[in-house]
Structures are given as structure tokens and as C-alpha cells.
Amino acid sequence: MFESLLATPTPEKAIVSPSVRAALLSALFDNAWPLFLSGISSIFVAVVACFRLHQTWTALWLIADIAVLAARLGIVRLYVTRSRVAEVHPAPWAARYAPVSLIACLLLGLGTAACFLSPDKELATLAIMVAAGILGGIASRNAALPRLAIAQIFLGTVPIGIGALIAPQSGAWILVPPLIAYNAAMVSVVRRHYNGLVALMTAEHRHAELAARFDAALAYMPHGLCTVDGAGKVVIANRRTAELFGATVEMLKLNVPLPEFIGHVGIAQFGGALRKRLVERFSAWLGDERSPMGLELEDGRQLELTRNPVPDGSAVIIIEDVTERRQTEAKILHLARHDALTGLPNRRELRDRLEQILLDRARMNGDAIAMMYLDLDGFKQVNDRLGHCAGDEVLETVASRLSRVLRPGELVARLGGDEFAIIADHTTLPSVVALAQRVIRDIALPYHLSTGEAVSIGTSVGIALAANDDSVDGLIRRADQALYSAKQAGRGTYRVANA
Numbered sequence: 001m002f003e004s005l006l007a008t009p010t011p012e013k014a015i016v017s018p019s020v021r022a023a024l025l026s027a028l029f030d031n032a033w034p035l036f037l038s039g040i041s042s043i044f045v046a047v048v049a050c051f052r053l054h055q056t057w058t059a060l061w062l063i064a065d066i067a068v069l070a071a072r073l074g075i076v077r078l079y080v081t082r083s084r085v086a087e088v089h090p091a092p093w094a095a096r097y098a099p100v101s102l103i104a105c106l107l108l109g110l111g112t113a114a115c116f117l118s119p120d121k122e123l124a125t126l127a128i129m130v131a132a133g134i135l136g137g138i139a140s141r142n143a144a145l146p147r148l149a150i151a152q153i154f155l156g157t158v159p160i161g162i163g164a165l166i167a168p169q170s171g172a173w174i175l176v177p178p179l180i181a182y183n184a185a186m187v188s189v190v191r192r193h194y195n196g197l198v199a200l201m202t203a204e205h206r207h208a209e210l211a212a213r214f215d216a217a218l219a220y221m222p223h224g225l226c227t228v229d230g231a232g233k234v235v236i237a238n239r240r241t242a243e244l245f246g247a248t249v250e251m252l253k254l255n256v257p258l259p260e261f262i263g264h265v266g267i268a269q270f271g272g273a274l275r276k277r278l279v280e281r282f283s284a285w286l287g288d289e290r291s292p293m294g295l296e297l298e299d300g301r302q303l304e305l306t307r308n309p310v311p312d313g314s315a316v317i318i319i320e321d322v323t324e325r326r327q328t329e330a331k332i333l334h335l336a337r338h339d340a341l342t343g344l345p346n347r348r349e350l351r352d353r354l355e356q357i358l359l360d361r362a363r364m365n366g367d368a369i370a371m372m373y374l375d376l377d378g379f380k381q382v383n384d385r386l387g388h389c390a391g392d393e394v395l396e397t398v399a400s401r402l403s404r405v406l407r408p409g410e411l412v413a414r415l416g417g418d419e420f421a422i423i424a425d426h427t428t429l430p431s432v433v434a435l436a437q438r439v440i441r442d443i444a445l446p447y448h449l450s451t452g453e454a455v456s457i458g459t460s461v462g463i464a465l466a467a468n469d470d471s472v473d474g475l476i477r478r479a480d481q482a483l484y485s486a487k488q489a490g491r492g493t494y495r496v497a498n499a
Helices: 018-029 033-053 056-085 091-117 121-141 146-166 172-220 239-244 258-265 267-287 323-337 347-360 379-386 388-405 429-443 472-488
Strands: 224-228 234-237 293-296 302-309 315-321 368-377 411-416 419-427 458-465 494-496
Touching: 018 056, 018 091, 018 172, 033 056, 033 091, 033 121, 056 091, 091 121, 091 146, 121 146, 121 172, 146 172, 172 239, 224 239, 224 258, 234 258, 239 315, 258 267, 267 293, 267 302, 323 347, 347 368, 347 411, 347 419, 347 472, 368 388, 368 429, 368 472, 379 388, 388 411, 388 419, 388 429, 419 429, 429 458, 429 494, 458 472, 472 494
Parallel strands: 458 494
Antiparallel strands: 224 234, 224 315, 293 302, 302 315, 368 419, 368 458, 411 419
């Protein structure tokens, strides 16, 4: 029977989930103050009846009222106390509370009916008025369990109606119609309150679930996130923000301007000495710049901060660890401008560097720019006889030897296949010739391969000195022509192009 009274029926267009049902049951124990006041009101009527009627039933009513009120308050108190210590499901406690609350309403109804049957009209009026107020409060306070609330109301009103029908006074029956209307009104109030409570609790639980999911997403997202209000103060910051700066969540200082927030959380990486400079940099970024701001940490990691304005004047700051991305970008850029096998600059890098040198030159004391074009002699035979792996080993060794003979400021590049080039800036023709002779000598040294074999190759060198009106293509073309002349001269030698 009590399981039926404690049921939480499903209204239209709503779902009573287990969590919502638990919340409805626990509403019985929320705010015991109205419960206490209604119990005191019933006790007050019993006390008045004792003093005015001097009958045994009034004393019994008083004692029973006090005992039932103490039991109800005790159950509520025990539930609240235990729920503070650990999670307690309200269903067993509601099952303990329900019979006591029904007894309380039955006592109220019987006592009120007895007062109505007594010759004391003032007492009867007081009892009916207090009973109506208590039952109206039940319709509101216990609306979370509609069947229990309606049962309490009927247990309180039915004895009064019976008393009106059997009262010796003529015309006492006229109390019955308004009593029926009162019950109908209370049932309507209970149902309306219940539907509203279910809708409200369902919405609250949905919002709580969304908030929990948002908190989880915020806490475990791979990027740092800060929300800055219209005044520029940080109001939200997730755990990842602290982790990116090598700090702890406890170091996140909210409700302060963003520069101060970053300065405080960045102490772990920058220390107090650089904190002021960091704050100044963030202040400038917030004031003028709209592009992302890069930040390199002491441990080598690189962060990037992006500001995303919100229409209400606030902003969302995204903090991302871009270390791997920057390394990948640098690697891609390096591969785009360098030879994959030897690591030397490629043809594109050579052209760009040579073009820049030609644009920037302002020569003094006869210093010049020299372009040396190299082609390996006998490399094709090594490649054909021993395979591409052996050829790759030879090319790597050639690149190493060329890099060793260069002076600071000189550049060596692999143009493709067995062709290489050297750019010498701030040089003279005798210096370039000496460099070409060293290159020819070093390239001609034996190559000891990983297979155990030793091979020998040579190189031919074409040299071109940049004229005042030389373009990149013109300088490369003249160096290539000089290389052709060197090969025609018997290879293993150099030739200088005519100006």
C-alpha cells in the first residue's frame, strides 16, 4: 500500500527518471520548518480543547499529536544527518515517514471532527480553520508525492465531513459541500504542483548533466581555455591551462586581468624575474594585436594563444601547445629547401640565396661573388656497377667533404643527380681557384663503402664570377658553360668563365 502511495506517476510529455524520482522522494525531508509549525498548530488546538472541554479524548489527542510530531521530525533529522555523511537513497526513509504522516492527518481529522461535535463553537471554528491551513500546506509541501498528499488530505477531511453529517445540530450538513469542493481544489493543486515539480526537476537534471559534460569537456580538452569578461578579467580557466604552463590547478588565479593571470600561472616556467616582462607582453597583445601570440617556454615547448571575441564584449582565449606542429612545419620547410639524401640546400634554396646575395651586394676592395658548378666524374660507373645504395653512400661522402672545405659564409648545394654548386661571397678569383683545387683534390680521395669495397671518382668544376649586371640565371648559365669546358679539357680540372 505504501509503495502505491509513494509512487511518482509520469505526467504527459515528461519522464520521471530514477534521479528525478529520488529528488521527488527527498523533497519530503526538505525544510522541516513548515512541518514543525503545522504540528505545533495541531498541538495548540489540542491544548485549547483540553482546557475548554476537560475530556479524556482531548488529552489523548494532545499526547498522540506530540508523539507523532516527534516521530516525523526524528525521521527527517536522521535522514538529513546521514545524507550529509554518505549518499543515502530516500526511498526507505520515505517508507518510514509515510505511515507516520498519515497517522498525523488522521489524528487531525478526528480531533477536528470531535471539536465540531462539541458544544464549543469557538473551538470548532478554530479546529476547522487550523485543519484547513494544515491540509493546504500538505497539498503544497508534499506535492512531490501526489498520492501520499491526496491520501493525507482525505484522511484529514473525511472525518470532518462524517462529523458534520452526524452532528446533532440542525443544518450542520451544509459543511459537506464546501468540504467536497475543498478536496477537489486540493487535488487540483497537488496535481498542478506535481507536474510543475517534475518539469522543473527534469530540467534541472538535464542542465546538471549538460553542465557535467561541459565541465568534463573543459577539464579534459587538449587545449587550455580561458574566458575573459568585458572588463578583461579571467572568469573561467580549465585544468589544461595550468598544465601547459607546468603549474597546478591551485595556481590558477581567477577574477584578475589576463596579464596578471598568465604572469601568476607562468611563474613555474619563467620565474619572478621574467614575470613583469611577460605581463607587459600580454598587455600589449590584448591592446593592439589581433593575431595569435607565440610563447616559448623554458623547457623548449612553444605555446600559441588565440583570442576569439564574443559579441557580449567578453573573449575566449585558446592556449595550444604547438611544439610538434612547429617542429613538423620546420621539418617540412627544411625538406622543401634541402636535399633529402645529403641534407644540403637544394636548387631552390641555392637560387633564393644567390638572388639575395646579388641584390644586397655592395662590393669594396674588389671583392666578388663566385659561382662554382661541380659535376662528378665516374659516378655513373659506380652507380651502374655497385647499385644505387653504393651511389648514395658516395654522394653523402661527397657532401660531407664539400662542407668541410668551405669557409664561413660559403654555401654548397646539391642540384640533383651528381651535380653540386658552391657560392662564395666576398672572394677573389685566386681564392676561388684555390678552393676549386682543394675540392678537386678532396673529391678524388678513395671512398670506402659499407660493403668493404673502395671506389674512386673525380670532379670537374666550372667557375663564374658575377658581373655587375648578372642575374641568377645568367650566373648559373656561365658557370655551367665553364663546367662544360672543364669536362672537354679532360675532366678532373676547372675552368673559369669569361666575364
